Amino acid sequence: MPKRGLIGVDLGGSVVAAGLVTPDGDVLAQAQDPTHTRGPGTAVATVLDVIERMHQTARAFGVTVEGIGIGVPGTVDAERGVIGRDIHYVPELAGAPLAATVAAATGIPVYVDNDVNVLALGEGMFGAGQGALFLVVLAIGTGVGGGIIQDGRLVRGQGGFGGELGHVPINFDGRACICGGQGCLKTYVSGTDIALMGTERLKRNVSAADVFRMADEGNPTCRDLVTEVCRALGAGLAVIVNGHNPERLIVTGGVAESLKPLELRIHTQLQRYAFERALDSTRIEIVPQSKQSTVRGGAALVQYETERRRVPIQ
Numbered sequence: 001m002p003k004r005g006l007i008g009v010d011l012g013g014s015v016v017a018a019g020l021v022t023p024d025g026d027v028l029a030q031a032q033d034p035t036h037t038r039g040p041g042t043a044v045a046t047v048l049d050v051i052e053r054m055h056q057t058a059r060a061f062g063v064t065v066e067g068i069g070i071g072v073p074g075t076v077d078a079e080r081g082v083i084g085r086d087i088h089y090v091p092e093l094a095g096a097p098l099a100a101t102v103a104a105a106t107g108i109p110v111y112v113d114n115d116v117n118v119l120a121l122g123e124g125m126f127g128a129g130q131g132a133l134f135l136v137v138l139a140i141g142t143g144v145g146g147g148i149i150q151d152g153r154l155v156r157g158q159g160g161f162g163g164e165l166g167h168v169p170i171n172f173d174g175r176a177c178i179c180g181g182q183g184c185l186k187t188y189v190s191g192t193d194i195a196l197m198g199t200e201r202l203k204r205n206v207s208a209a210d211v212f213r214m215a216d217e218g219n220p221t222c223r224d225l226v227t228e229v230c231r232a233l234g235a236g237l238a239v240i241v242n243g244h245n246p247e248r249l250i251v252t253g254g255v256a257e258s259l260k261p262l263e264l265r266i267h268t269q270l271q272r273y274a275f276e277r278a279l280d281s282t283r284i285e286i287v288p289q290s291k292q293s294t295v296r297g298g299a300a301l302v303q304y305e306t307e308r309r310r311v312p313i314q
């Protein structure tokens with residue numbers, strides 16, 4: 001059993017997951033709770049509780065926890081560990097100094113970043129992006145987020161919006177988006193929006209998974225909708241391929257499992273929009289997401305930040 005460990009936390013709109021992770025990315029134990037299990041506005045209490053459970057596990061294993069990394073669904077001032085105003089899925093955390101709060105409660109260094117930045121670090125360090133110097137991760141779930149790692153550095157942007165690839169407009173007269181914009185990639189491919197469009201068109205409540213399954217079974221309305229999803233995703237991925245031309249592009253998130261069988265169709269759409277040679281030189285992969293990859297990302301964030309903040313020896 002390794003003696004050093006890290007705690008990775010994925011703070012989502014519906015679930016908070018935490019994991020005790022080794023420096024090599026092995027997940028030794030996991031815990032999770034509904035985000036608002038103690039009532040509205042109690043996300044921080046849930047975070048502290050799942051961290052405490054992982055701490056107890058660490059003590060039982062004889063593992064010393066050296067840092068805590070937390071991913072949140074919004075923009076973050078990663079230097080200070082303060083959450084931005086654009087956190088639509090856990091609104092009570094807008095402006096919250098989460099890193100300082102958790103560090104005060106635990107006495108351990110804490111780092112906070114956007115959840116898909118964290119996921120990208122995890123995939124780059126331990127997962128499907130291992131070995132790539134220029135990696136882009138697009139996570140399609142309840143919302144759509146992105147993470148960009150170039151020359152081994154996370155591209156956070158000047159105001160923390162670096163990698164907000166779910167909110168690139170792909171239709172200038174398009175659907176209204178949660179971000180206040182319109183026609184964003186997110187409004188055509190997120191699980192929430194696929195379910196919403198399916199529900200509107202079928203005139204009964206369906207989930208995104210229902211839409212993909214019914215399309216597969218030959219339902220014409222769902223087939224049309226899935227064709228639109230492939231086309232929208234082709235356009236969105238072309239923004240990444242043409243705009244960044246990364247070495248590797250990983251599509252993951254809760255919807256990735258439904259997208260995996262459509263890989264060829266999505267690629268055909270991509271060919272309509274992307275430079276041929278940009279597309280040829282970018283390796284694209286659809287990788288279904290597990291809870292392990294998100295908590296492992298938190299551990300990767302701790303190691304990335306520890307390294308980045310180390311004062312160089314003169």
Ligand SMILES: [Zn+2]
Pocket residue numbers: 166167177178179180181182184186
């Ligand atoms: Zn948007």
